[in-house]
Amino acid sequence: MAYRTHLGSLKSYQKGSLDIVNDDKKHYAFSNLFEVAGKAKPFERVAVTKNIEYVVEVSKIDGTSPWYAAAHDEFVVIMDGDVTVNFVKLDPSAAVPTGKRGATQLAAAPNGQKMGYVRAKLGNQVLLPTGAAYQLVSNGAPAVVLMQTLGGDVTIERWKDICIS
Amino acid sequence: MTAATASTDIKIVGKDSELGFTEFQFGSFKFRRDEYFAHVAWPHGTRIIEIDRFLRALVRDIGWQFFYGWIFFDDVFGTQNHYGSVDIFAGTYDGGYKAAKTDFMETFPTDKVVTAFDTIARDWISEGYDPLRAPQETGTPLGSKREPRKDALVRGFTPATRMLGLPGDVTPRSDATGHPVNRAFADLKLEKPEVHAEKGFEGQLNAINLFDHIARSDVTWNPSVASITGASIFCVTSEEHMLPVIHGNDRNEWFIQLSDEIHWQIQDKNTGNPRGRIVMKAGDVCAMPADIRHQGFAPKRSMLLVAENGTPGLDELYAKGKLPPYPLDF
Numbered sequence: 001m002a003y004r005t006h007l008g009s010l011k012s013y014q015k016g017s018l019d020i021v022n023d024d025k026k027h028y029a030f031s032n033l034f035e036v037a038g039k040a041k042p043f044e045r046v047a048v049t050k051n052i053e054y055v056v057e058v059s060k061i062d063g064t065s066p067w068y069a070a071a072h073d074e075f076v077v078i079m080d081g082d083v084t085v086n087f088v089k090l091d092p093s094a095a096v097p098t099g100k101r102g103a104t105q106l107a108a109a110p111n112g113q114k115m116g117y118v119r120a121k122l123g124n125q126v127l128l129p130t131g132a133a134y135q136l137v138s139n140g141a142p143a144v145v146l147m148q149t150l151g152g153d154v155t156i157e158r159w160k161d162i163c164i165s
Numbered sequence: 166m167t168a169a170t171a172s173t174d175i176k177i178v179g180k181d182s183e184l185g186f187t188e189f190q191f192g193s194f195k196f197r198r199d200e201y202f203a204h205v206a207w208p209h210g211t212r213i214i215e216i217d218r219f220l221r222a223l224v225r226d227i228g229w230q231f232f233y234g235w236i237f238f239d240d241v242f243g244t245q246n247h248y249g250s251v252d253i254f255a256g257t258y259d260g261g262y263k264a265a266k267t268d269f270m271e272t273f274p275t276d277k278v279v280t281a282f283d284t285i286a287r288d289w290i291s292e293g294y295d296p297l298r299a300p301q302e303t304g305t306p307l308g309s310k311r312e313p314r315k316d317a318l319v320r321g322f323t324p325a326t327r328m329l330g331l332p333g334d335v336t337p338r339s340d341a342t343g344h345p346v347n348r349a350f351a352d353l354k355l356e357k358p359e360v361h362a363e364k365g366f367e368g369q370l371n372a373i374n375l376f377d378h379i380a381r382s383d384v385t386w387n388p389s390v391a392s393i394t395g396a397s398i399f400c401v402t403s404e405e406h407m408l409p410v411i412h413g414n415d416r417n418e419w420f421i422q423l424s425d426e427i428h429w430q431i432q433d434k435n436t437g438n439p440r441g442r443i444v445m446k447a448g449d450v451c452a453m454p455a456d457i458r459h460q461g462f463a464p465k466r467s468m469l470l471v472a473e474n475g476t477p478g479l480d481e482l483y484a485k486g487k488l489p490p491y492p493l494d495f
Contacts, residue, residue, distance in 0.1 A: 002351070002352070003348065003349045003350070003351065003352060003465060003466070004352055005349070005350055005352055005353050005424050005425060005465075006424060006425045006426070006446070006447050007423075007424050007447050008446070008447035008448035013446070013447065013448045014446045014447070015446060015448075015449060016422075016426065016443065016444035016445045016446040016449045017442075017443070017444045018441070018443055018451075019441050019442045019443070020431070020440060020441035020443075021439060021440060021441050022433070022438065022439070022440055022441075023431075023440045023441065023457075024491075026491075026493070026494075026495060027452065027454050027490075027491035027492075028443065028451050028452050028453075028454070028491075029450075029451070029452045029491075029492060029493050029495075030443070030449065030450070030451045030452075031449070031450050031451075032446075032448045032449050032450065033421070033448045033449075033450055034448040035448070048421075048450045049419040049421070049450060049452070049472050049492075050492055050493055051397070051417060051418070051419060051472065051473070051474040051492060052474055052476070052479075052488075053395075054394075054395065054396070054397035054472070054474055056419070056421065056450075056472055072394050072395055073327065073328075073392075073394040074394060075328065075392045075394065075399065077375060077470075079423075079448070087366075087370060089366070113363070113365075113366075114363050115362065115363055115366040115369060115370060116360070116361045116362040116363045116366055116370050117361050118358055118359065118360050118361070118370055118372045119358060119359040119361075120358040120359075120372055121356045121358070122354075122356070122376070123353075123355065123356075123374055123375055123376025123377065123423075124356075124357075124358040124372055124373065124374050124375065124376075125328075125329075125372065125373055125374075125375040125391065125392065126358065126371070126372040127328050127331070127370065127371040127372065127392075129369060129370075129371075132369075146421070148392060148394060148397055148399050148472070149394065149397075150394070150395065150397070159493055159495035160495050163495070165495075
């Protein structure tokens with residue numbers, strides 16, 4: 001038998017359902033990441049999960065993103081599209097303070113050594129290492145990414161807008 | 166009802182001369198099987214569980230090292246992880262058994278339960294049957310004892326420590342590791358990322374095809390760690406048929422459906438009373454609160470990402486009511 005795998009995308013997705021009894025639907029914070037990305041502005045990092053200090057952010061990459069850095073590792077998963085991630089090694093004087101949670105958006109392109117780049121497509125996961133600044137660039141159509149990180153300055157929470165209630 | 170443990174070593178207490186299977190006692194629990202069923206007995210009670218269901222739960226419970234929280238083999242029998250010790254319970258989280266005072270629980274050191282469950286699994290599983298594979302991919306556990314399996318019963322549980330594919334960390338699955346792409350994902354276009362590191366930064370940039378890694382899993386309902394930052398853990402898993410346990414987490418967790426769909430039956434963790442049904446399709450994101458149990462059903466093999474907070478001691482905060490069981494108020 002030939003199986004057909006169903007994936008979502010910015011242009012086409014189906015949302016599931018939440019039939020809850022004896023509980024509050026909001027406790028399940030049910031959303032769809034493609035819907036969230038579709039309604040967001042480019043490069044907004046909208047939280048779709050929150051587990052105390054840890055979040056998963058969804059972002060629509062349309063063009064060239066700002067530069068970001070963090071005091072901890074982050075990871076990005078490409079859920080739709082084709083993205084190039086550029087990396088620059090931050091000078092120690094420009095590093096994000098130890099202990100600061102989440103990504104920091106840099107005011108300008110970082111001074112530092114170019115570390116290289118990763119070209120990532122659907123289903124790829126990329127390490128965003130601590131100590132490095134990174135920038136995401138869409139190749140062609142807008143892309144959708146998930147970021148594994150901590151909640152911080154650039155994390156947008158709009159649960160009422162994105163969740164079934 | 167709980168009891169001090171009489172013995173923390175598994176014992177052989179009988180053998181079925183016709184079918185060939187061994188009967189075991191571990192603490193106050195007795196375990197035997199016949200052609201179709203596992204029979205579990207404890208002071209004041211007994212329970213029958215279909216053998217395929219029982220073995221699928223048993224092997225995963227061992228491999229997960231009892232996972233987070235409660236693993237219900239069915240609505241009555243299961244284990245609870247205390248991260249150093251394990252409760253084995255029967256009826257403790259069922260209103261009827263509690264009311265009749267036929268519930269029972271015993272606590273054992275974790276390593277003793279691993280040994281006990283592994284001993285049972287090793288005796289009860291025969292060649293040709295792999296409880297970690299989807300039912301369409303393996304043989305049957307039914308019938309009398311056949312030639313025992315000689316390979317590892319538990320596999321696929323090796324976690325990454327920072328990220329799959331990093332030097333010194335776990336290698337993603339591939340043809341070279343003996344993991345071809347599963348038949349259910351043969352239609353996927355799985356492209357590798359391109360990593361271009363400048364001189365001096367080799368090994369510092371890392372990227373993998375996560376979907377490819379999941380598509381090559383030869384086990385089902387077996388979350389394995391792909392990436393960790395702090396205590397944020399991304400576990401990925403391929404799911405087909407049904408989750409052979411009902412999972413009651415001891416902390417809030419999140420599911421992100423990467424492909425296809427899974428249907429979840431949701432119950433109150435303590436009573437088993439229904440809480441509802443959730444259908445997740447590709448792109449859906451949903452919290453699984455700490456006061457529920459859930460069981461998944463995947464009509465077609467699908468990819469799931471589970472986001473956990475592995476902070477030590479978090480389970481105690483939820484248990485003491487210092488954290489609400491659900492993640493958000495809005």
